[in-house]
Amino acid sequence: MAQLEAETTKSGIDAIDRKLLRALQEDGRMTVQALADKVGLSASPCLRRLRQLERDGVIAGYSANIDQKSVGLPVSVFISIKLEQQRARNLDVFGAAISRWPEVMECYLMTGQFDFLLRVVCADLESYELFLRERLTQLDGVAHIESSFSLGAVKFSRVLPI
Known part of the structure; x- marks a missing residue:
């Protein structure tokens, strides 16, 4: 014991x-x-x-890991966002807006050159352009958007090294 x-x-x-x-x-x-x-x-x-x-919240929930290609969402885009101002209210407003968008799989508040890093999934280049034009660029306070398209995953894991 x-x-x-x-x-x-x-x-x-x-x-x-x-x-x-x-x-x-x-x-x-x-x-x-x-x-x-x-x-x-x-x-x-x-x-x-x-x-x-x-x-205790150590186990936060249970889910199935779905292959995004198999469900017609083969494109992963990593988007770096710079806001005009990094005040708490601006960060909160941005976070609340993107939290409602199902295409955004992950969003991190970052240090360094950009304020946020997002991973977005979509069906193709056209659907990403629609997401960019109708959602991201419509948010007040966004100063800069930089998109990087994933060519493929080298490693993807949800298993923590415990």
Whole structure:
């Protein structure tokens, strides 16, 4: 028991929780019994730990990883955005606007030359042009937009190195 306590991190996650999280990242659809077998617990304590990780927000949700090409969205565009002013209100307004757009898969507030980095998916060049013209360029306060088209993913992972 002392070893488990020593392995608990600042976040309260111990070695067994880490095993559980790694296993779920590999296969989020495994049964509680299969998960328990994989981490060396019986089903009841495994389920209790799982529910606690969910309550604590460590497990933020469950989803399926969909291949974007298979659903007609083969184009990924990385867009760097520079705002006219970097005041909190301007950052919030921009963030709220792009949060409503389903094409925006990810958005990060950045340091450096640009204020935001977005990853947008679309069907083709024409649909990206429509997104650019009818959405991005219509936002007040945008000073500069730079688009970079992905030629292909070298690595894409949602598995955290825990």
